[in-house]
Amino acid sequence: MNDQPAGFVNRPVPKDIHLREAIDQLRKEKKAVILAHYYQTGDIQDIADFVGDSLALAQWASKTDADIIVLCGVHFMGETAKILCPDKKVLVPDLNAGCSLADSCPAPAFAEFVKNHPDHTVISYVNTTAAVKAVTDVVVTSTNAKQIVDSFPKETKIIFGPDRNLGNYINSITGREMLLWDGACHVHEKFSLEKILELKKQYPDAEIITHPECKQPIIEVSDFVGSTAALIKHTSQSDKKQFIVATESGVIHDMRKKNPDKEFIPAPPNDSTCACNECEFMRLNTMEKLYNCLRYELPEIYVDRKVQEKAIKPIRRMLEISEQLGL
Numbered sequence: 001m002n003d004q005p006a007g008f009v010n011r012p013v014p015k016d017i018h019l020r021e022a023i024d025q026l027r028k029e030k031k032a033v034i035l036a037h038y039y040q041t042g043d044i045q046d047i048a049d050f051v052g053d054s055l056a057l058a059q060w061a062s063k064t065d066a067d068i069i070v071l072c073g074v075h076f077m078g079e080t081a082k083i084l085c086p087d088k089k090v091l092v093p094d095l096n097a098g099c100s101l102a103d104s105c106p107a108p109a110f111a112e113f114v115k116n117h118p119d120h121t122v123i124s125y126v127n128t129t130a131a132v133k134a135v136t137d138v139v140v141t142s143t144n145a146k147q148i149v150d151s152f153p154k155e156t157k158i159i160f161g162p163d164r165n166l167g168n169y170i171n172s173i174t175g176r177e178m179l180l181w182d183g184a185c186h187v188h189e190k191f192s193l194e195k196i197l198e199l200k201k202q203y204p205d206a207e208i209i210t211h212p213e214c215k216q217p218i219i220e221v222s223d224f225v226g227s228t229a230a231l232i233k234h235t236s237q238s239d240k241k242q243f244i245v246a247t248e249s250g251v252i253h254d255m256r257k258k259n260p261d262k263e264f265i266p267a268p269p270n271d272s273t274c275a276c277n278e279c280e281f282m283r284l285n286t287m288e289k290l291y292n293c294l295r296y297e298l299p300e301i302y303v304d305r306k307v308q309e310k311a312i313k314p315i316r317r318m319l320e321i322s323e324q325l326g327l
């Protein structure tokens, strides 16, 4: 089980230390690697050994020779690293960093769904628990979902879970009729079409760029739809100088670093007047928690060995197909 010692998460750090230097020192002493998702705060992205999207983090975890992996992201990302590296210590600064999308797909219900469709190939988005991956044939991320779906013959019957928006989007661009699990990410679902269109009036030259976890009406008004990595790459390659960004606003940190001459406008959610859309789970990780996590080597991710042995197969399959496709 994954235990977070009571009170550990808010343990204070010594007042006299320089956090960045202390984290750096601990990382070297313990032969640890810090992997951070693009949705982490800028200070965590800046100190990480590697910043990436879900595919890149899995690829990096599968190759590292570090003794300890500190995954600055959410729980399922730590689990993915642990599944790939069962003999390494995998830490996540705050185990409360969950994911509404992974939670929308409870393993027993998904396993029953799969059992009821025995002639279907099961494709699961990486945003799932280890137990869901254990009943999956191949895992995908938003970076490789289309290509992996395309790698199956047209007549293959496919279950795609858990994100209905990504599934609908992949169906629309591949002409498939995959059977979709009815899950969603609360962050990507709450962008407001009206507010995005108002922003477009204010910034008529801006491109609307969108993650495929967003709802279809947002996708339809977008100039570019892509994974986190694809969105970042697009902003560097596009001639445009302004972008309305419909995804978690943490990615803007990297977009700005790579394109200091361009303007990035976070698309607003529908339930707030603020111009940001942050995943509260991702933002649970802080520099203080990262320091304590390295210092005490807690909280640690555990995955049941039998589940791990099953779940590693669809992840490896994803990594192999991605390598063949040059992703």
Ligand code: SF4
Binding pocket: 074, 098, 099, 100, 101, 102, 127, 185, 186, 187, 188, 248, 279, 280, 281, 282
């Ligand atoms: S942004 Fe959505 S999909 Fe990503 S970790 Fe947060 S809740 Fe999960």
